Amino acid sequence: MIEVRNLSYQIKEKTILENINVDIREGDFVAIIGPNGAGKSTFLKLMLGLLPIQTGSIHYYQQDHTDYLKENQLAYLPQKEAFTPNFPLKVIDLVLMGRMFGKKLFRRLTKKDMDIAIESLKLLKIEQFKDKLINNLSGGEFQRVLLARALATESKYIFLDEPEAGIDTVGLAGFYELLSHMNELGKTIIAVSHDLDKLSEYCKIVICLNKTLHCHAKPDANIKQIIHEFIEEGK
Amino acid sequence: MFSFLAINFLMYSFIAGILSAVSTALLSVFVTLKKISYMSEALSHISFAGIALALLLGLSINIVSSIFVMIVVGVILYISLHYNLEESNVTMLLMSVSMAIGIILLSFKKSYVADVSSYMFGNILLINKADLYWLSVLIIINLLFIMGFYREIIYTVYHTSIAEFYHVPAKLITVILLTVLGLNIAISVKITGIVMITAQLILPGMISLNLTRVISKAIVFSVFVSVLSSILGFLLSFHYNLPSGAVIVVVLFSFFLVSLFLKKLLIKEIQ
Numbered sequence: 344m345i346e347v348r349n350l351s352y353q354i355k356e357k358t359i360l361e362n363i364n365v366d367i368r369e370g371d372f373v374a375i376i377g378p379n380g381a382g383k384s385t386f387l388k389l390m391l392g393l394l395p396i397q398t399g400s401i402h403y404y405q406q407d408h409t410d411y412l413k414e415n416q417l418a419y420l421p422q423k424e425a426f427t428p429n430f431p432l433k434v435i436d437l438v439l440m441g442r443m444f445g446k447k448l449f450r451r452l453t454k455k456d457m458d459i460a461i462e463s464l465k466l467l468k469i470e471q472f473k474d475k476l477i478n479n480l481s482g483g484e485f486q487r488v489l490l491a492r493a494l495a496t497e498s499k500y501i502f503l504d505e506p507e508a509g510i511d512t513v514g515l516a517g518f519y520e521l522l523s524h525m526n527e528l529g530k531t532i533i534a535v536s537h538d539l540d541k542l543s544e545y546c547k548i549v550i551c552l553n554k555t556l557h558c559h560a561k562p563d564a565n566i567k568q569i570i571h572e573f574i575e576e577g578k
Numbered sequence: 579m580f581s582f583l584a585i586n587f588l589m590y591s592f593i594a595g596i597l598s599a600v601s602t603a604l605l606s607v608f609v610t611l612k613k614i615s616y617m618s619e620a621l622s623h624i625s626f627a628g629i630a631l632a633l634l635l636g637l638s639i640n641i642v643s644s645i646f647v648m649i650v651v652g653v654i655l656y657i658s659l660h661y662n663l664e665e666s667n668v669t670m671l672l673m674s675v676s677m678a679i680g681i682i683l684l685s686f687k688k689s690y691v692a693d694v695s696s697y698m699f700g701n702i703l704l705i706n707k708a709d710l711y712w713l714s715v716l717i718i719i720n721l722l723f724i725m726g727f728y729r730e731i732i733y734t735v736y737h738t739s740i741a742e743f744y745h746v747p748a749k750l751i752t753v754i755l756l757t758v759l760g761l762n763i764a765i766s767v768k769i770t771g772i773v774m775i776t777a778q779l780i781l782p783g784m785i786s787l788n789l790t791r792v793i794s795k796a797i798v799f800s801v802f803v804s805v806l807s808s809i810l811g812f813l814l815s816f817h818y819n820l821p822s823g824a825v826i827v828v829v830l831f832s833f834f835l836v837s838l839f840l841k842k843l844l845i846k847e848i849q
Contacts, residue, residue: 393743419743426736427611431791440733444745449726476791496744 344368345390345500350399352385359385361555363399367533367548369499372526374542374562375535376570377552383535384422386552387504390533391419416444418493420486422504426477434472434480434488438463441495463494467521483514490521494530501525503534507541519545539570588816591705591769595808595822597713598766599778603804604720605759606783607796612735616666617756618779620673621763622772624650627680628764629697634683640712640765647760650676655753700771700823712765723758724797727751732793771823778804781830788837789844803833 350363359382367373377383388394390401392412403411418441426432441463442456464470467487477485486506493501503522507515515538523545526532536542543549543562551557551570558569609618628646632639650672658665684694696704724731733741734748734755741748763775770778782800790796811826 391743416745421740424737424740427613429787429791430611430736431787431793431796432732432736436729436732437736439729440741440744440746443729443733446745448747452729492744 344404346400346402346405347390348400348402350386350389350396350401352382352389352394352397358554360389360552363552363556365550365556365559367531369531370526370529372523372532372545372547373534373550374539374546374548375533375550375552376537376539376542377557379537381553383552384504387502387533387535391417391502416441416496416498418496418498418501420489420493420501420503420506422508424485424489429478432477434464434469434475434477434491435460437477437488438491438495441492444496459497460491460495463491466494467491481514482509483511483518486510486514486518487521490518490525494525499529500531500533503532503536505535505537507536507538515541539567543567587703587705590707590710591703591822592812594705594709594713594769595812595826596805597710597717598769599804599808599826600801601713601716601720601762602766602775602778603782603801604717604724604797605755605762606779606781606800606804607786607793608731608735608755608783609759609779610783610787611793612755614756614759615776615780617669618759618763619776620669621647621651621760622767622775623673624676625760625764625767626697626772627676627683629767630680630683634686639768640709643764643767644761647764648757651753651756651760655756697767698772699821700767700769700774704768709765709768716762716765719758719761723754727754728794731755769823770826774823774827777827777830781827781834782807785830785834785837788834788841804830807833 345367347363347365347367350360351358352360363386375383375386385394389396390408392408396408401408403415438460439452439456442452442460446452461470461473464473467490469484469487469491472480472484472488477488480488486509490501501522506518506522510518519541522532522534526545526547532546534542534546539549539562546562548559549562549570550559551573553573557573609615625643625647628643629639631637631646632642635642654665654668654672657663658668681694730741730746730748730751733744733746734751738748738752759779763779766778767775782804783796785803786796786799790799807826807829811829812822814820814829815822815825
């Protein structure tokens, strides 16, 4: 359970987010929708602890989010994970990055870590990529590997920032289906996106954001119409 | 062929050349992947001020220059973090200032001109037995760093902020990497010279990454090619009476060209 209370955020006197109040329940599949510059990514980064909170609070299970994050690893797929071209990293090693949490200095990864990483790859049906170099993957394949790393953390929450970037339309439907499957397995999914039409077929809750919270509802036809109008207005 | 080893100081410099090739090559793959070749270039110039200070005060060059370089690494990191400035700009700024300070300090010494060129281009006559111990300790430090933090270093080099999100101590690793790099440069600079040590820090990594995409293998190969270049370079320079540092760089560059050619062949084979 994530409770966001009176959350506001400013950059140099410009208001990015204003007085956001929302609860995200365990097992939800949340799509955060809004026009460009609506503060979607900022909202995500605040929840992830990647930006410091200025006003308001975020609690995970009644625990202040900074304390929670010290003891727990969240899973996060950034908008863009740009790496040096030809960086010689194998898929399995990138997935194992998700197992670094709680490792003291000089403490090695164990067989259990390796098993969890392999299991994550299997779940996403990309086990065969294990020893491939990340450089040789397509955009969609790379996103799946990042999702495998997210699973390897064993976090209850998976945050995604515009996962549609870098995947073609066919690949995207498959990717959303995977997310849906992860959700069925008990993961709480929180995805920021531009692409409501596709995502709304899979998500359970839509949060509409444009500085303030505009709506928070199930994605039925009625709501979709309202959201479309809202996004058009935003443009 | 190896008759020169009978002469003590030549033997020392020959061994020192090999040891320095090993220590710099151990870091070379990471320097190449993290794209901090400008850092090695800058730190070698920064060490010049340390050397000048040691010469003026009549103290150990290795100690003074190591401490000086480490302090400057600290200053670079502090300024770029706390004043939100681009790290590369701060580094280049401090490089110019250090060179300026070094030249001012050396102008107080009478033998100014000879000293500058010795340190700019390396001078085997400057090497003594103590340097061999220093270089050996340095190799051990490098090995401990790489073996102790192998995965952490790779993740930090891959993507610092993502690594941090996944609880890799990326900032600490960066600080240690730069400090170890600074130490290597401060100690090795006498042998290869300020101008050419960057080649020794970049080329072995570039050569080995042309030939293998496995980081651990690349590190081993990088050491191999660096030592081979050092031995070949030394023999050639002795035989034709040429400056050793410069010859080693040219030999390394020849290996680089060969590796480019082989890389093309390898890619064709895969296709």
